[in-house]
Amino acid sequence: MASLPFWKIQRELSRFGRQLAAAPGNIWRYWTERPFYDMVTARQIRVSDGGIPPSDNVALFLIFPADGILKSHLHSLRWLTDNGYAPLVISNVPLTDTDRATLHDHAWRILERPNVGYDFGGYRDGILSLADRLPSLKRLVIVNDSAWFPMPGTDGWLSEAETSGYDVVSASFHWGIARVDTEDFRDIRWEFSTDDRNFHYGSFALSVGANVLRDPAFLGFWKRYRLTGDKSKTVRRGETGFSQWILRSGYSHTATLDLTTLDTDLAAMPDDQVIDLAQNLILHEDMLMRGKKLEVLAGPDGRDPKTLIPLILTSIARQGVSYALPHHIIRAKGYPFLKKSPLWACPDTQSIMLDFIDGITGDQGPDIQSEAEALVAKRRDRLQPDITPLYETRLALRRR
Structure with a gap:
């Protein structure tokens, strides 16, 4: 077996040293961040009713409107409502009175929260606010404004997810193809698999069906989810964590973008x-x-x-x-x-x-x-x- 290059050994030793030095603080935050948020910070959440009637299809739309509500936000919201979804808009920044009034006509409910835990912190608050309604929902769509959507002429994703027959549908996946080192790019083998422990579906577009929503373990995942202010940990605990939970739970899953060929x-x-x-x-x-x-x-x-x-x-x-x-x-x-x-x-x-x-x-x-x-x-x-x-x-x- 070929030995590892010295620079790789040096890199891993350096990484281990940094992790060891940060361990006491990380352990403390691991156990305290979520309880502190739930008992103290979450009291700052503001909930407002919108003008869109309730539906058994709900779209959780997380936004970060640092510069106010944009035309693209409203475009996405109209797409959701035109397809029968009641938008639950979650803002990770406080809204102005003008922006709140603008959203009123395009949302079923508006939730303003402190920006704790990035997008998955917002998803968690939105899903916990739906706890009593989850068993009666047909579909829960999760989207955020990290992308513009839908692009012109590509507005069929919602119905495609609904009619796919899968319990969980994403737009795309990551880590489904084995990576190779940059210098070895010619050796890549294009074979899709969900076996990698880092495999995950993109959380900027998820459609979750009734079988999952009725499962108490779904709500349990979000109750137990540990908030973090670290982006890499958010990906690991959130995107990867939820995708791996879906795989372990035996629910059917797919991405609508087929890249197998x-x-x-x-x-x-x-x-x-x-x-x-x-x-x-x-x-x-x-x-x-x-x-x-x-x-x-x-x-x-x-x-x-x-x-x-x-x-x-x-x-x-x-x-x-x-x-x-x-x-x-x-x-x-x-x-x-x-x-x-x-x-x-x-x-x-x-x-x-x-x-x-x-x-x-x-x-x-x-x-x-x-x-x-x-x-x-x-x-x-x-x-x-x-x-x-x-x-x-x-x-x-x-x-x-």
């Missing part, structure tokens, strides 16, 4: 289309893979589909398709969600996103474009560094 789909595409997808890959979180993309595109295999296809597949496996490939999943697959966070990544990623958004048609297009420009302006001081010059220098040195 993506490798063969890409292989059947014209070369210029594969090249375009590779050039427009969005890798806002995976710095190593972003560097590899730049390196490959600038090298001799930069227009070779045999190299670009595994590059695309590895990017998706490592970062998630909702972020990495909007050009394909929205235009070709009718995927209704466009994630916002790549807009405050590095300039090259930002440019890809803005070009894509400029091509959005219909009445929603101008609204998304103006909101995207506002996000870019607001987050300009928090942009990740542009690593393109770094890799151009690296390539120049290699060629000497």
Whole structure:
């Protein structure tokens, strides 16, 4: 068996040291954060009735309207109500009187809460507020405003989830394809599995059926859920924790975006289309893979589909398709969600996103474009560094 590289051993030892040093404080927070929130902080929650009548289909819509209620919020709410859902709007920031009045006509109930626990803290408060109604609901949809939705011409996700026959339906999954190291991207095997302990469905779009809602263990999961102010722990306890609970409980589950044949789909595409997808890959979180993309595109295999296809597949496996490939999943697959966070990544990623958004048609297009420009302006001081010059220098040195 090959030995681990020294840098990997050094990295793991460093990580273990940090965890050990932080252990006393982490243990204390683990046991106290949720009880303190439930007994003290939750008293700050404000609940208001909206003008939409109740329904046996409820949509929990979590928002963070730091700049007020946006046109895209109202667009999403109209979509939910037009499909028979009573929106329970949960705001992780206090609302102004004007925003509360605006939401009144688009919501069944409005819940304003302290921003504790990120999105899953809000989901928890919303679901606990529905405790008495859960057994009588037909469907509970959970969505948040980390994505614009639905994209023009992609408004069938709600009905698709309802008629799928599955107990839990998400828009997409993550960690369903075994990852490979960046340098080994050509070795990726495109085989879907839920066996990885980190496998999870995207929590920005979930549809939960009556079988789950009637199960007391569903409410129990949310009562026991441990709030945290750490984003990585929120993903682990929330997205991964809930997905793993679904798997252990034996409920049927699926993602509406079927990627099982993506490798063969890409292989059947014209070369210029594969090249375009590779050039427009969005890798806002995976710095190593972003560097590899730049390196490959600038090298001799930069227009070779045999190299670009595994590059695309590895990017998706490592970062998630909702972020990495909007050009394909929205235009070709009718995927209704466009994630916002790549807009405050590095300039090259930002440019890809803005070009894509400029091509959005219909009445929603101008609204998304103006909101995207506002996000870019607001987050300009928090942009990740542009690593393109770094890799151009690296390539120049290699060629000497």
